[in-house]
Amino acid sequence: MKVELVSYTKDGEKIVAIASKMSRSRKGWDYHEKTMTDEEIEVWIREAIIHGYWSPLEHSSYTFSIEGISRVASHQLVRHRIASYTQMSHRFAKPVDEYYQPVTPPSAEKRNEELVKKAYDDAYKYYYELLQNGVPEEDARYVLPNGVNTNIVVTMNARELYNFFALRLCSRAQWEIRQVAWKMLEEVKKVHPRLFKYAGANCIILNNLTSDRSMTIENVLNGIWGFEITRCPEGVYRDGIPKCILSSMGLAELWQCIHDCKVHFGDPGDDDSGCIAWCKKNYANGSRQGGA
Numbered sequence: 381m382k383v384e385l386v387s388y389t390k391d392g393e394k395i396v397a398i399a400s401k402m403s404r405s406r407k408g409w410d411y412h413e414k415t416m417t418d419e420e421i422e423v424w425i426r427e428a429i430i431h432g433y434w435s436p437l438e439h440s441s442y443t444f445s446i447e448g449i450s451r452v453a454s455h456q457l458v459r460h461r462i463a464s465y466t467q468m469s470h471r472f473a474k475p476v477d478e479y480y481q482p483v484t485p486p487s488a489e490k491r492n493e494e495l496v497k498k499a500y501d502d503a504y505k506y507y508y509e510l511l512q513n514g515v516p517e518e519d520a521r522y523v524l525p526n527g528v529n530t531n532i533v534v535t536m537n538a539r540e541l542y543n544f545f546a547l548r549l550c551s552r553a554q555w556e557i558r559q560v561a562w563k564m565l566e567e568v569k570k571v572h573p574r575l576f577k578y579a580g581a582n583c584i585i586l587n588n589l590t591s592d593r594s595m596t597i598e599n600v601l602n603g604i605w606g607f608e609i610t611r612c613p614e615g616v617y618r619d620g621i622p623k624c625i626l627s628s629m630g631l632a633e634l635w636q637c638i639h640d641c642k643v644h645f646g647d648p649g650d651d652d653s654g655c656i657a658w659c660k661k662n663y664a665n666g667s668r669q670g671g672a
């Protein structure tokens with residue numbers, strides 16, 4: 381799977397911050413454009429997000445090229461309606477020869493890989509035979525498996541990305557769309573770290589809308605686990621949320637290590653500690669699935 385941010389609103393963070401501030405100000409765009417400082421950009425982005433005042437985030441857009449995912453994943457992706465999509469067409473771009481690269485789920489890799497491979501090979505054989513027999517591409521593709529690879533170009537604005545991440549970074553989301561979501565988050569954070577600082581699964585969004593203490597994924601990674609909500613919308617209780625977030629990132633072992641270390645040596649406190657540093661060093665690459 382390849383997920384790449386190919387284009388975005390370059391000054392998106394400033395635009396979102398100015399839009400957020402303009403709704404509370406009598407002054408116009410030119411004034412705010414000239415006077416807004418870096419600190420203010422951060423403040424006005426945060427103000428919008430923690431109050432659920434989402435419309436300013438619609439002014440910054442992101443285009444991704446997502447390649448080599450299955451149709452299972454792309455079907456889930458396109459259920460997100462506030463976005464634009466252009467997908468590789470199996471009518472015009474036949475998935476044949478080296479372009480037939482169906483996705484094998486990790487759960488099948490150990491004991492059922494051969495079975496999956498056989499199913500994929502059989503499907504391909506029949507698909508190819510139908511094409512050879514003169515069946516048009518648009519009909520021969522009916523026998524292709526759900527796991528067949530596809531490429532898709534996606535454009536979402538920051539508001540929709542927050543909604544997408546809320547649903548798809550959650551450990552309850554299916555593994556492949558979850559991987560796509562973690563990679564998309566990694567991409568947008570590289571260019572707009574302030575705008576996506578508070579992005580995360582629904583537990584993080586809900587916590588930040590209802591508590592004075594803003595949570596971020598970085599907090600969780602640094603062992604700052606101060607969630608204040610009683611439970612997340614999926615029913616996970618407060619104490620289980622950090623573990624849930626880390627396992628969604630494929631870092632369940634890291635959580636376990638920090639937890640055991642703290643129990644063994646005593647809780648070293650809220651911020652970065654010897655336990656966290658040691659565990660990160662030893663487990664950060666453990667069973668990671670997505671990029672964090």
Ligand SMILES: Cc1cc2nc3c(=O)[nH]c(=O)nc-3n(C[C@H](O)[C@H](O)[C@H](O)COP(=O)(O)OP(=O)(O)OC[C@H]3O[C@@H](n4cnc5c(N)ncnc54)[C@H](O)[C@@H]3O)c2cc1C
Nearest residue numbers: 456459460461462463540543544546547548550552553554
């Ligand atoms: C874990 C998980 C399991 C799922 N399982 C299933 C399943 O079994 N079957 C299934 O069919 N789907 C399933 N879905 C898909 C789900 O029902 C949504 O279609 C998908 O997550 C898109 O979410 P969305 O509507 O919030 O996003 P978008 O379509 O991008 O919409 C964004 C927001 O815009 C608003 N909005 C958009 N369109 C409308 C509208 N027509 N009316 C009112 N408000 C609107 C809503 O506030 C919405 O949250 C699942 C999703 C998840 C995360």
